[in-house]
Amino acid sequence: MQWIPRFANMMGTPNSGNSGRAQCLFPRANTMGLTLGGLPWCDYGGERAPGVLLFWGHNPLASSPDGEVGFQVRDALQAKPKIIVVDPRKTWLAKQAQVFLQLRPGTDDALALAMLNVIIADGTYDKDFIEKWTFGFDRLAERVRPHTPEWAEPITWVPAEKIRAAARLWMQAQPGGLEWGVAIEHTVNAIQTIRAISMLPVLAGTIDTPGGWCFGMHGLAALPSLAETLPKEIAAKCLGAGEFRVLAGAGSPLPSAHMPTVFKSMRTGEPYWTKGFLIFANNALSTYAGSRQVYESLMKLDLLMVADLFMTPTAELADVVLPAAAWPEIDEVVGMPYMGENVVLAQQKCEQVGECRQDEVIMIELARRQGLPHCDEDLHDLYDRMLAPLGMSFKELAAHGPVRVPMKYRKYEEKGFATPTGKIEIYSTWLEKLGYDPLPYYEEPPVSPVSTPEIAKEFPYILNTGTRIPVYFNSEHRYLPALRRGCKEPQVEIHPDTAKKHGIGRGDWVRISTPHGSIRQRAHFNRDIHPGLIDCQFGWWFPEREGWEHGIWESNANVLTSQAGPYDPAMGSYQLRALLCRIDKA
Ligand SMILES: Nc1nc2c(c(=O)[nH]1)N[C@H]1C(S)=C(S)[C@@H](COP(=O)(O)OP(=O)(O)OC[C@H]3O[C@@H](n4cnc5c(=O)[nH]c(N)nc54)[C@H](O)[C@@H]3O)O[C@H]1N2
Numbered sequence: 001m002q003w004i005p006r007f008a009n010m011m012g013t014p015n016s017g018n019s020g021r022a023q024c025l026f027p028r029a030n031t032m033g034l035t036l037g038g039l040p041w042c043d044y045g046g047e048r049a050p051g052v053l054l055f056w057g058h059n060p061l062a063s064s065p066d067g068e069v070g071f072q073v074r075d076a077l078q079a080k081p082k083i084i085v086v087d088p089r090k091t092w093l094a095k096q097a098q099v100f101l102q103l104r105p106g107t108d109d110a111l112a113l114a115m116l117n118v119i120i121a122d123g124t125y126d127k128d129f130i131e132k133w134t135f136g137f138d139r140l141a142e143r144v145r146p147h148t149p150e151w152a153e154p155i156t157w158v159p160a161e162k163i164r165a166a167a168r169l170w171m172q173a174q175p176g177g178l179e180w181g182v183a184i185e186h187t188v189n190a191i192q193t194i195r196a197i198s199m200l201p202v203l204a205g206t207i208d209t210p211g212g213w214c215f216g217m218h219g220l221a222a223l224p225s226l227a228e229t230l231p232k233e234i235a236a237k238c239l240g241a242g243e244f245r246v247l248a249g250a251g252s253p254l255p256s257a258h259m260p261t262v263f264k265s266m267r268t269g270e271p272y273w274t275k276g277f278l279i280f281a282n283n284a285l286s287t288y289a290g291s292r293q294v295y296e297s298l299m300k301l302d303l304l305m306v307a308d309l310f311m312t313p314t315a316e317l318a319d320v321v322l323p324a325a326a327w328p329e330i331d332e333v334v335g336m337p338y339m340g341e342n343v344v345l346a347q348q349k350c351e352q353v354g355e356c357r358q359d360e361v362i363m364i365e366l367a368r369r370q371g372l373p374h375c376d377e378d379l380h381d382l383y384d385r386m387l388a389p390l391g392m393s394f395k396e397l398a399a400h401g402p403v404r405v406p407m408k409y410r411k412y413e414e415k416g417f418a419t420p421t422g423k424i425e426i427y428s429t430w431l432e433k434l435g436y437d438p439l440p441y442y443e444e445p446p447v448s449p450v451s452t453p454e455i456a457k458e459f460p461y462i463l464n465t466g467t468r469i470p471v472y473f474n475s476e477h478r479y480l481p482a483l484r485r486g487c488k489e490p491q492v493e494i495h496p497d498t499a500k501k502h503g504i505g506r507g508d509w510v511r512i513s514t515p516h517g518s519i520r521q522r523a524h525f526n527r528d529i530h531p532g533l534i535d536c537q538f539g540w541w542f543p544e545r546e547g548w549e550h551g552i553w554e555s556n557a558n559v560l561t562s563q564a565g566p567y568d569p570a571m572g573s574y575q576l577r578a579l580l581c582r583i584d585k586a
């Protein structure tokens with residue numbers, strides 16, 4: 001992730017990004033950077049076990065790899081913390097929970113505001129901490145005053161009493177950790193939803209305390225991005241940067257172009273033509289919203305290069321395919337210097353086969369052959385620089401084994417919070433300066449039974465795409481027979497009563513349609529899903545099929561989505577959850 005913007009800066013283009021940057025982790029990272037001066041994690045294995053864990057739109061027991069937290073969560077459950085789950089599906093974790101809030105998808109902002117209302121009305125928040133270490137509490141109190149649980153009930157489908165119970169349990173059982181996931185970032189009100197939810201640990205006052213919600217120890221230095229080498233007039237041409245100022249802005253750990261704006265520039269030449277596209281490790285036809293829009297965009301290019309491990313449909317379209325080396329074949333420093341605290345090394349254990357090269361080496365070689373500056377770097381020198389905060393070289397760390405940087409709590413007491421006021425910005429002066437609402441608010445999803453009742457007549461079900469399953473990683477692994485056995489064909493989760501209404505039996509092919517397109521997946525019955533909700537898998541293509549398309553149009557969830565907007569005003573995120581659909585027997 002750090003190499004891509006570095007390589008772009010080296011090449012002299014302001015436009016780099018990926019299908020997750022505005023949809024995955026960075027909405028949380030950037031927003032918490034603005035609000036708290038960093039992105040906290042739950043304090044597992046610390047001085048004290050969390051008394052309560054709040055799982056919000058996140059199912060780490062299935063999706064573990066994102067933050068390496070699956071096993072930590074499993075272990076933390078041994079200490080029997082109280083559990084609160086916010087999810088439209090009754091997951092395994094939800095079944096263990098003291099309070100399960102089965103909300104209408106896409107109404108997380110309303111639910112969070114109502115929980116804040118309860119805590120502030122009860123007066124149970126940590127008054128000393130709020131007084132000393134936060135900015136703008138009174139204005140938040142004023143903002144959430146009308147947002148009572150009774151106000152939220154018809155919006156969220158969650159009974160007011162359950163909202164009260166969740167808010168009270170959260171406060172009573174502190175210290176607590178917030179485990180939040182990607183579901184809240186797949187909406188156009190991502191930033192404000194994230195801000196609202198993050199206020200729950202802030203009001204509890206357990207930020208950076210044992211068993212609470214803590215900042216990492218940052219054992220890793222950032223790979224220098226070379227952003228300063230990009231001429232100012234070029235940097236100013238970054239697509240979407242003017243509009244989505246938290247995505248591309250100075251406060252974000254990895255500033256990014258707005259990818260839908262980049263694809264549009266490929267198709268239309270507005271505001272200028274993007275003529276070449278270099279892809280490393282991304283299956284664009286499958287994982288960006290609006291697969292047809294992506295296809296049209298890629299077909300207009302003069303040059304498409306794809307570096308991948310497999311011949312994906314996206315790679316099939318490329319003028320040049322560069323075979324990448326896989327993780328057992330390379331040395332690499334893996335970690336998120338801005339966020340977590342674990343430092344992971346990949347150490348080469350297999351021989352590189354055929355023409356494959358490590359991605360970083362491909363980038364360095366491309367730079368070298370163009371005679372670009374900074375192209376004579378040695379990979380291991382760079383790794384050593386990244387590891388400098390640990391006081392170890394790559395070699396030394398490899399010999400030593402895993403390292404956990406010793407935890408220090410309440411780091412803010414020394415240096416304050418890394419925000420403009422030095423405090424937690426409940427009221428964000430930074431967002432205000434950028435021209436956005438400094439306080440969280442509720443916004444109905446762009447299509448919903450409430451905001452577009454006329455569309456809901458034809459498309460009566462709420463559609464979620466992409467809930468993670470253990471056997472696949474996004475669009476990967478359908479080509480691995482051992483994993484394919486775990487889920488042979490695409491599956492859509494439906495409540496059996498809903499299926500019955502449409503004459504759909506268990507395992508039947510179901511046609512799922514939205515205003516943007518339709519696909520088919522097999523009916524998978526689940527009584528634990530709300531009957532008004534349809535939940536389809538994403539990432540499907542069929543490597544075994546003949547032809548370049550490998551069935552990319554048949555069952556791919558992003559045929560159902562669109563990248564045309566609306567977008568989160570600050571982050572540029574588009575809607576991948578809380579859509580509307582219709583189902584028929586196929
Ligand atoms: N095995 C495996 N692991 C993975 C991945 C994979 O594909 N497979 N993908 C990786 C990636 S890129 C990511 S980003 C992470 C994501 O991992 P998670 O953050 O755990 O995200 P999801 O599994 O997509 O969704 C989590 C839960 O959110 C619920 N949900 C859906 N809509 C809403 C909503 O509107 N509100 C709320 N509150 N909940 C909702 C879903 O029902 C689901 O139970 O996983 C990573 N890990």
Ligand SMILES: Nc1nc2c(c(=O)[nH]1)N[C@H]1C(S)=C(S)[C@@H](COP(=O)(O)OP(=O)(O)OC[C@H]3O[C@@H](n4cnc5c(=O)[nH]c(N)nc54)[C@H](O)[C@@H]3O)O[C@H]1N2
Nearest residue numbers: 020024281282283287307308309324465466474475476538
């Ligand atoms: N509808 C819908 N769309 C979504 C989501 C959703 O939930 N629903 N989730 C979104 C999210 S959170 C994310 S993060 C994105 C993910 O989007 P992508 O990043 O496109 O996800 P992957 O399918 O994991 O694709 C990675 C590609 O990299 C290749 N690869 C793996 N390892 C290497 C390597 O070391 N080097 C190289 N060069 N290639 C490698 C794989 O073979 C694969 O083709 O999708 C987003 N799109």
Ligand SMILES: [Mo]
Nearest residue numbers: 020023024182
């Ligand atoms: Mo992601």
